[in-house]
Amino acid sequence: MSTTTVELPAQRLREQPPARARAARWRRRLVGWAFVAPAVALFLLMGAYTIASGFLLSFAKWNGFTPTWRWVGLGNYADLLYKDPSLAADLRRAAGNTAQVMVATPLLTVAVSLPLAVMLNSVTRLRAVLRSVYFLPYVTSGIAVYYAWRYVLAPDGAINLLLGSLGLGSLRQLQGFLGNPDTALPTLIVVLVWSSVPVATLLYLSGLQAIDRGIIEAAHIDGAGSWHVLRRIIWPLLRPITVAIVLLGVRDALHGFQIFLITTNGGPGGHTDVLGLMAYRLAFMKGLAPSLGHASALGWLLFAGAVLLTLANARLLRRVQ
Amino acid sequence: MKRFAYAGLIAYALISVYPFLWMVTGAFKTRGEILEGNLLPREPTLDTLIATWSRLHFLDYFLNSLKVTAMTVIGVLVVYSLASYAFAVLDFPGRRFLYWFFVALLFVPGITVLLPVVILEKNLGLLGGHLGLVLPFVNGTAPLTVLLLTNSYSSILRELREAARSDGAGEARIFWSVYLPLAKPAHITVAVLTAVPTWNEYVLTRVSLSNRSLFTLPLGLESLISSDVPSYNEVMAASLIIVLPVIALFLLLQRYFINGLVGAIKG
Helix, strand or coil, rough: CCCCCCHHHHHHHHHCCCHHHHHHHHHHHHHHHHHHHHHHHHHHEEEEEEEHHHHHHCCCCCCCCCCCCCCCCCCHHHHHHCCCCHHHHHHHHHHHHHCCCHHHHHHHHHHHHHHHHHHHCCCCCCCCHHHHHHHHHHHHHHHHHHHHHHHCCCCHHHHHHHHHHHHHHHHCCCCCCCCHHHHHHHHHHHHHHHHHHHHHHHHHHHHHHHHHHHHHHHHHHHHHHHHHHHHHHHHHHHHHHHHHHHHHHHHHHHHHHHHHHHHHCCCCCCCCCCHHHHHHHHHHCCCCCCCHHHHHHHHHHHHHHHHHHHHHHHHEHHHHH | CCHHHHHHHHHHHHHHHHHHHHHHHHHCCCCCCCCCCCCCCCCCCCCCHHHHHCCCCCCHHHHHHHHHHHHHHHHHHHHHHHHHHHHHHHCCCHHHHHHHHHHHHCCHHHHHHHHHHHHHHHHHHCCCCCHHHHHHHHHHHHHHHHHHHHHHHHHHHHHHHHHHCCCCCHHHHHHHHHHHHHHHHHHHHHHHHHHHHHHHCCHHHHHHCCCCHHHHHHHHHHHHHCCCCCCCCHHHHHHHHHHHHHHHHHHHHHHHHHHHHHHHHHH
């Protein structure tokens, strides 16, 4: 019987001469870096320069054509926040509209998608078909569907005709729903809710399917009604999903403006102007005016807003994970 | 109770498809009939679709959209599956920092970097071409894609990796034959999440392309509505042409896509 012991791979590694171990370690590092290299290279090309130059530009005045920037320090930020009356007024109005979108859209999304998911979870027939139908708005969200909405909401569009034929003629909007200052923003919020319900419903549905049916049956046996079950059992269990939906909605409201650009371009009379749209206008619609620094500063204010809101929600976020 | 649920579900299904319904039926109406406001066309005609397709060089726009979308999806899958593999399983200095850095980019609003991207591309001579769209699109999907793919690679049993290693496979081989196939749903989710917004992208495309022959479908649609006498039957026909490929892609991949999305969010 031989006395040689079985050599474990780990031991062998430890007993390697230091030079070889070091070479192996470097090899491992190089392999890791090689895998991330394309992503880092692309970021250095497209991301690093744009973020850095955009940040610097927010402290300068420039119209995009002259060869040099004129440094103004925090001037652009001051102009936007209070110093330049026209910009500050625009900013305040756009911020007010953005805030309304940011509060109303997530709340309404939850209010629509949770009952929808509960109902969808309670039926077996047609579930797959309905799920696909509900998902359509998400898949097609973009310029084509926004034009379809514009058509439906127009003065002689389908919604006005529908209201007329239902005997609700008093609710009709003769300038169209997007043409009336009082209805334009609420209407766009409805369209935004319409396009964010799909993902929210899907997430709630997956959450519902993960809930143990036994708990709900036990509650029913103890005499709890459907409303009670929803309020006391399902709602608390789904809270992490609700938080995720609200956070996504808040982020989208701060970042997104494409629907506003296409459907109303901020009109009528600025009633649907939002911060993203205002930054877009300052950057691309001002011709020779030196407004690029303002656009950049507003972009960074939006970034700061997104970070602050997320930090404020960090406690909630941690509960999600 | 069941009946109540079905009534609610079907009511919302109608709301969900409402604008499509008008889009689809509008595309089959004539110029005169679109003004009447009835939902179903009295004499459905294919003329509007055919005329819109040919009048606006839609074939060119369609091929441009396809090219930009395909290049973006391929770029995203190649670049970020490699990086996410490294973040999930490899060990190298800077790994955690880089990972969180890429994810943190989620908070930079698109509008904040839109202007610098245009300036940069003008300096590099990329502005106005398709590559000038693809590079920022790929870069822009970094946060979400890295998050989803790293999550998905991390959930693959490490024993599989160790087994492949002891069979003599190198990292490239393990990545290619173990991780890629196992993370297929996550890749499909990423592909759909990239393809749909890229196909519909409007803002960067609007400010960077000026040569009509390079236009994508959304710009074609926009030039249709800003032409002298826009008629909603043609606008709806063009919208339908844009939307159909995306719906087809989604229906084809929805099983993987939904599972991948739900799995990714649940982490």
